[in-house]
Amino acid sequence: MSTFLLTEDPIDPAAFTLALRRDEAGGYCSFEGWVRNHSDGQAVLGLDYQAYLPLAETEALAVLSEAETRFDILAASCIHRIGTLAIGDMAVWIGVSAPHRDAAFTACRFVIDEIKRRVPIWKRERYASGHSEWIACHEIMDGS
């Protein structure tokens, strides 16, 4: 039902979007994360992403599966890019189909929030100043 892909190539969601189509689907919500040219007031030149592949896949699929359990949706998928990205590049894509729009929006938001919170993917920002820095989005999670 749900698909997750980690890729070093530019993201092309076309085939993934097609796979979310259902005759019972009345709403489709998607989110794309793009590399933007600034972060906390600093000019950004680009991003580098690393991922711990096997665990990222397990964890992202768990997020998608949770979304399908918690919300009245038909299917949800995600593609995350890794490697070196330039301004404007798509870093992540999420698509959700549902009978009605409310669940499509809520589930899509849930998936991007959880992906950011718990999937082992890391982003380094390269600044115009020459400096670069690994960004930390999560703080302590739970006891594990």
Next chain:
Amino acid sequence: MSTFLLTEDPIDPAAFTLALRRDEAGGYCSFEGWVRNHSDGQAVLGLDYQAYLPLAETEALAVLSEAETRFDILAASCIHRIGTLAIGDMAVWIGVSAPHRDAAFTACRFVIDEIKRRVPIWKRERYASGHSEWIACHEIMDGS
């Protein structure tokens, strides 16, 4: 900044999505309404849409402009199809780019909700039973 298109042809958002790109954009949220095969328990064969074109354009542009004023977004666009649609056809597309994802999601949801509430477009459902019916989503608006 914002674009609205009413069209009798199948919706192709590619060029519209491209026009929403900005180097300052970190998040993009889109919504698509698809013709689904059921409504309130009845099997649906397809939909017919009519629109009062000049007022629909004015009102949809007002909705997009309100979204740009109310939320921290960069651009928002919408395409709505009219005419005869089959199951799975895209009836409406909305795209919003923003520096951060929260505004992208909120504004995208605002636009589809307001389009449904106040833009003079009407949908007739054609049922498997042979019956068909104009759907009413809004009730009384304001005094005007």
Next chain:
Amino acid sequence: MANAILARPDMAHLTLEYFALLRDEAGCACEEIETAALSLDALYEELKTRHNFTLPASRLRVAVNAAFARWDHSPTDGDHVVFIPPVSGG
């Protein structure tokens, strides 16, 4: 000329356009009419009787020349009037 005060002798020539249920019930998308109605409210009641419209004015909005208008607006010769049934786009 005393009549002018009571009945408005200058009939307004209007173009009416219908959508959705109103189009089905009127049996046409467009018609030209002459009316003595002094408000859009009164005009709708006139048309409601003529076409057996089932929607009460309270469920409609009304537009004149492609802009939303008030029900107490007085239609003027040459106006393009559209009664707007409950919308259902998206």
Next chain:
Amino acid sequence: MANAILARPDMAHLTLEYFALLRDEAGCACEEIETAALSLDALYEELKTRHNFTLPASRLRVAVNAAFARWDHSPTDGDHVVFIPPVSGG
């Protein structure tokens, strides 16, 4: 043999993989080590000293053989261990 109770004579051979800041600080993506550490917690303190890691364990999670693990888990010979810095995907 009395030592066995105190110091665990069977050293575990582990594969460590590093990501993000830990990779930069370790200066390598991967290393193989022998350790006597009885928990992942103790293992991280050992590596923290060796590589001058700046992140405290409290900001990390840890995975063994591609599954999240508890800090008190005892690493076994052949385990693949990854310390997970704060994530920032999306």
